Amino acid sequence: MTSPTTSCPKCGQPVPADAPAGMCPSCLVAGGLSAAEIPSLPKSESDSKATLHIVIPEDSALPPSAPRRLGKYELLEEIARGGMGIVYKARHTGLDSIVAVKLIRSGVLATPTDVERFQREARSAARLQHPNIVTIHDIGEQDGQHYFSMDYVPGANLAELARTRPFSPKQAAEITARVALAIHYAHQQGVLHRDVKPANVILTPEQQPRVLDFGLARIVADDSQLTQSGAPMGSPCYMPPEQAGGKRESVGAWSDVYSLGALLYELLTGRPPFQAPTAVETLRLVLESDPVLPRLFDRTLPSDLETICLKCLEKEPAKRYATAQELADELGRFIDDKPIQARRVTQAERVWRWCRRKPALASAIGLATALLLVVSIGSPLVALNIDRARQKTALNLYAADIKGASVALEEHDLLGARKLLNQIASSPYQRDLRGWEWRYLMDQCRSDELATLRGHGAWVEGVAFSPDDKVLTSISGDGVVKLWDWRLRKESLSWRAHAPVLKHRPTSAAHAVMFLPHTSILATTGADAFVHLW
Numbered sequence: 001m002t003s004p005t006t007s008c009p010k011c012g013q014p015v016p017a018d019a020p021a022g023m024c025p026s027c028l029v030a031g032g033l034s035a036a037e038i039p040s041l042p043k044s045e046s047d048s049k050a051t052l053h054i055v056i057p058e059d060s061a062l063p064p065s066a067p068r069r070l071g072k073y074e075l076l077e078e079i080a081r082g083g084m085g086i087v088y089k090a091r092h093t094g095l096d097s098i099v100a101v102k103l104i105r106s107g108v109l110a111t112p113t114d115v116e117r118f119q120r121e122a123r124s125a126a127r128l129q130h131p132n133i134v135t136i137h138d139i140g141e142q143d144g145q146h147y148f149s150m151d152y153v154p155g156a157n158l159a160e161l162a163r164t165r166p167f168s169p170k171q172a173a174e175i176t177a178r179v180a181l182a183i184h185y186a187h188q189q190g191v192l193h194r195d196v197k198p199a200n201v202i203l204t205p206e207q208q209p210r211v212l213d214f215g216l217a218r219i220v221a222d223d224s225q226l227t228q229s230g231a232p233m234g235s236p237c238y239m240p241p242e243q244a245g246g247k248r249e250s251v252g253a254w255s256d257v258y259s260l261g262a263l264l265y266e267l268l269t270g271r272p273p274f275q276a277p278t279a280v281e282t283l284r285l286v287l288e289s290d291p292v293l294p295r296l297f298d299r300t301l302p303s304d305l306e307t308i309c310l311k312c313l314e315k316e317p318a319k320r321y322a323t324a325q326e327l328a329d330e331l332g333r334f335i336d337d338k339p340i341q342a343r344r345v346t347q348a349e350r351v352w353r354w355c356r357r358k359p360a361l362a363s364a365i366g367l368a369t370a371l372l373l374v375v376s377i378g379s380p381l382v383a384l385n386i387d388r389a390r391q392k393t394a395l396n397l398y399a400a401d402i403k404g405a406s407v408a409l410e411e412h413d414l415l416g417a418r419k420l421l422n423q424i425a426s427s428p429y430q431r432d433l434r435g436w437e438w439r440y441l442m443d444q445c446r447s448d449e450l451a452t453l454r455g456h457g458a459w460v461e462g463v464a465f466s467p468d469d470k471v472l473t474s475i476s477g478d479g480v481v482k483l484w485d486w487r488l489r490k491e492s493l494s495w496r497a498h499a500p501v502l503k504h505r506p507t508s509a510a511h512a513v514m515f516l517p518h519t520s521i522l523a524t525t526g527a528d529a530f531v532h533l534w
Contacts (some may be wrong), residue, residue: 006119011315065327070147071140073101081105082213085118089152099137100152107145111498115146122148124191124217134202134212158198162266166298169305170335172267173302175209176202177331179380182211182258184324187253193217194251197238237272237280238262241315244286254317257324261312269297273313287315293411304340311342391531398433405441418445451489455482462512468518473525481534497534498526 068075073090079100080087090101104110104118119139126136137150158175161167167175177308179201183193195216202210242250242256265273273291276282291313295301300521308330314320321327401420408417422443424434458477463488471483481497484491500509511525522534 013370028439031221037506041161042183061519062160070101070103070142073149075101075466077161080090087340092149097351098152099149101147102147103145104148110146118146119213121217124214127148128186130182130185132178132209132211133186134210150212153202153204155202155204158203158209158263158267161203161268164199166270167267167358169302173331173335174204175267176260176264177328177335178265178325179211180328180331181210182405183256184328187256187324191217192253193256194243196256196263198263199237201263236279236286239283239286241287241316244336250317252317253323256319257320257327260324261309264309265291265294268294268301268309290410296413301332304334306375307342308334308340316486321517350457394433402441409441409444414445417428417441420444436456443518453484453489453491455494456480459508461510464514466515467518473515473522475510475513477508477510479526481513481522481524495523497532498528500527
């Protein structure tokens with residue numbers, strides 16, 4: 001006897017009569033599994049957890065809510081999603097060719113400003129015909145949904161590739177040189193990109209970079225007011241200081257050169273030059289600090305390539321390469337093993353620049369050093385007193401260590417700075433000399449680590465906070481889920497959510513974990529092709 005069935009209210013597919021919310025699995029997952037759509041999970045006295053098994057269809061390329069067709073384009077699958085738009089792989093029905101179609105993420109709810117910025121991106125990129133820039137084909141609108149089509153470029157973006165492994169010096173130089181030539185071509189056409197970053201460059205299977213996403217581009221001759229506010233626009237990790245400070249009139253070709261240097265930095269080190277927990281802190285680092293020397297991450301990195309990278313990242317635009325073409329030429333000299341033209345910044349220059357950026361602290365340290373020097377050359381009578389001689393020596397050592405710790409902090413060498421400051425604290429002669437300067441520098445050496453939670457027996461595949469931020473959940477490759485009391489940093493519950501599908505192959509049993517929005521329901525996925533709700 002067959003079970004009674006009904007139809008999904010969203011897509012019309014037949015589903016069992018007792019299906020959750022009366023919907024098929026695809027619509028249930030795509031709809032966000034809101035609390036209003038999920039019936040109460042069954043409970044028993046012996047089992048406080050209930051499980052809902054949802055099989056995810058393998059042939060579901062588009063979520064049910066996504067449009068299937070726009071004009072002459074048939075949308076096939078989503079390939080990228082950003083703050084402004086969504087990109088789909090699509091087929092041109094007339095030419096039977098594969099393209100990429102970008103839509104405004106907010107769809108028909110887009111404001112006139114959103115639409116104008118979206119169209120500006122299409123217009124900016126449409127001016128450009130270059131082998132290393134993704135070509136725009138046309139722009140259209142259907143039922144209030146604005147879109148444009150462009151080349152479909154297979155491959156991964158540089159941010160994804162750099163996270164898995166840093167590129168070799170020669171690879172990084174060659175890729176950055178090609179991107180620099182593409183950006184220089186855009187500058188010649190009167191277009192500033194203003195958002196050059198690894199995520200906006202796709203590397204094809206033939207190892208050719210293609211630049212895309214001109215969403216923040218500015219046409220030099222355009223007087224539009226869209227981006228004339230003082231608020232900085234772009235990605236903080238790769239934004240030049242003049243853009244981070246909201247100085248729109250100071251943004252030019254040299255600003256894209258800075259971002260090219262940030263891109264090269266990430267290709268070499270696997271991380272951007274500046275990164276902090278919040279965007280505001282990151283912008284402060286961009287404005288006030290120098291990047292950590294790339295060779296501190298890899299001692300084998302050629303010093304010439306590091307010099308090129310750091311010249312691009314100079315705070316003052318006049319000290320960078322004047323054009324992206326100059327940067328490409330310099331990288332070409334490095335690739336061909338020829339002498340580069342850039343000069344390496346000396347340690348003395350770094351200290352001088354630090355003093356210019358932080359005059360108050362530099363003056364205090366300089367005054368302390370001067371006083372210590374006065375004491376060290378005091379009256380000849382003091383030299384006859386052994387205790388006074390020891391004190392002068394201690395003062396000299398203290399001043400030297402304080403200065404060394406300051407320089408180490410400027411170079412982001414927290415370990416070296418902390419070592420010097422701890423050396424002061426452990427000395428029997430310097431213990432009483434510690435003043436505000438020692439406490440200030442020690443405070444700057446604090447680690448960013450909040451906590452380390454231990455207990456999993458396999459690689460952690462995913463973590464998520466509960467909507468009220470009181471509970472942290474984590475899932476490991478062996479299928480074990482753990483709940484942590486975030487306030488106490490202590491494990492409160494643990495169970496196995498998924499079992500390995502194959503016992504004789506190293507297959508991860510679990511894939512991801514998340515709390516459903518505005519609920520206490522936990523969802524986990526694994527290699528068994530089910531979504532479990534707890």
